[in-house]
Amino acid sequence: EVVMTQSPATLSVSPGERATLSCRASQSINGNLAWYQQKPGQAPRLLIYGDFTRAAGVPDRFSGSGSGTEFTLTISSLQSEDFAVYYCQQYNNWPPLTFGGGTKVEIK
């Protein structure tokens, strides 16, 4: 089973600033990674999948990058609606699907 580790657990950022979230896999996952956003009381929402493709309706301030075992989600200029918890998920060695523990992006 591929273990996914996200850092930091909490990221404090001011509106308008850039946020960089990290996700590490315990073995190479060949870019087979998805990112999700979850707001309180809501289901997760798919943000990025495949070759760092944004899901429908996701603003272009969200971007994904990385390879091998190290991946990054970047939010270029944080808006108020972006404060949420973000999860990465690998699907290279599936089943099982495995998620990272999440990064909470909070207002500084």
Next chain:
Amino acid sequence: QVQLQESGPGLVKPSGTLSLTCVVSGGSISSSNWWSWVRQPPGKGLEWIGEIFHSGGTHYSPSLKSRVTISVDKSKNQFSLNLNSLTAADTAVYYCASLDFGGWLDYWGQGILVTVSS
């Protein structure tokens, strides 16, 4: 656009069985997608439970495999989750989701909180 809706009891007793159903609308359960269950204990992260294809093929989480059954009813365009031998650790919000054949969860239900308590 595909929509999913979970239903089932919100309270179940320890050692009992959790039974949830997910109705799919706006698309066919016989599409190329897998259909998945994910849970989230209060204040914690996401845990994949398992998945089913419309043909009935299944995959389960190794940690839950001995207690989980996922089934599909194509006539009703729905799939179901059974989880037995419940403990308080199974208390969670349970989500059903559409799993694209590529491996990402593209549509989610709103989730249902299931509490295991006597």
